């Protein structure tokens with residue numbers, strides 16, 4: 507079976523993207539064996555390590571900054587078209603720090619996944635790690651989920667748990683979460699691509 511086509515969206519350092527690229531590279535069967543290949547990387551800003559990682563790997567990139575468009579709707583339409591141009595089977599938001607709009611969800615709903623640095627439904631939004639620390643949570647972690655029209659509200663595919671250590675700051679905790687998160691994302695993407703999946707209400711079953 508041909509490898510699933512992935513478009514990965516990033517806004518920052520792109521270590522989750524790198525984990526996917528490395529796992530595909532390291533698989534003895536290559537992209538076909540892993541089940542997926544990254545066909546393009548999109549971003550909402552220039553000059554980020556995530557784009558450099560893609561360029562280094564010889565993967566096409568595109569950038570859609572919100573400010574380059576007259577309205578949020580126009581930005582969303584442009585991001586949708588730029589992503590669709592690569593005919594993805596799955597779109598992966600890996601540290602993409604923008605909420606996409608209706609157009610994007612209408613086009614890619616059911617095949618658009620996000621990774622979030624908290625145990626959803628706790629601590630959604632842009633500051634999942636900071637919010638868990640401020641709340642005094644003793645465990646937190648990461649969640650890979652399908653994206654719906656809410657903020658981090660879509661059906662959960664998999665989660666990883668990380669204990670919060672006494673006196674730990676946001677950066678240190680986030681780094682430990684990301685170690686678990688990268689593994690989880692690689693595992694989930696590979697399994698979705700190789701086995702297929704069903705979404706029934708909030709329940710996701712990998713076949």
Ligand code: GAR
Nearest residue numbers: 518519520521522601621622623631
């Ligand atoms: C990841 O921890 C991801 O969960 C988080 O940004 C980080 C990106 O790291 N995303 C969010 O907080 C989205 N709300 P990376 O750029 O090194 O992959």
